[in-house]
Amino acid sequence: MMSVLVNVLGLLLILGIAWWFWLAGRKSPLQHYQESLVILVKDGVYEPDRIEVPAGREIILNFQREDASPCAEYVVFPDLNISKQLPVNQITEVQLPKLEKGEYPFTCQMKMYRGLLVAG
Numbered sequence: 001m002m003s004v005l006v007n008v009l010g011l012l013l014i015l016g017i018a019w020w021f022w023l024a025g026r027k028s029p030l031q032h033y034q035e036s037l038v039i040l041v042k043d044g045v046y047e048p049d050r051i052e053v054p055a056g057r058e059i060i061l062n063f064q065r066e067d068a069s070p071c072a073e074y075v076v077f078p079d080l081n082i083s084k085q086l087p088v089n090q091i092t093e094v095q096l097p098k099l100e101k102g103e104y105p106f107t108c109q110m111k112m113y114r115g116l117l118v119a120g
């Protein structure tokens with residue numbers, strides 16, 4: 001009886017790990033940029049976290065931080081040298097320069113929140 005239980009637990013553990021990696025490898029759909037787009041900062045994820053933006057145009061991203069933990073306090077665009085503090089429960093505008101075609105990740109300062117801009 002005990003060994004059955006151990007086997008079941010082991011199986012659950014394996015399934016759990018498989019599910020975790022499946023989640024980690026899963027890509028959310030690419031969201032088209034529009035001026036009214038608001039990126040929610042909540043529960044460890046940016047929503048949306050993959051955004052298609054027009055290249056060669058200055059744009060503004062709106063971040064709405066709902067996560068009060070210090071983890072979410074800054075949004076950082078390492079390739080653009082941009083770091084912006086996000087007050088809680090508020091929309092913060094982040095002005096971006098004209099981008100060349102390419103991919104530009106953005107993260108919190110500890111890289112737990114992760115997002116990607118795809119300029120094209």
Ligand SMILES: [Cu+2]
Nearest residue numbers: 071108110112
């Ligand atoms: Cu963080």
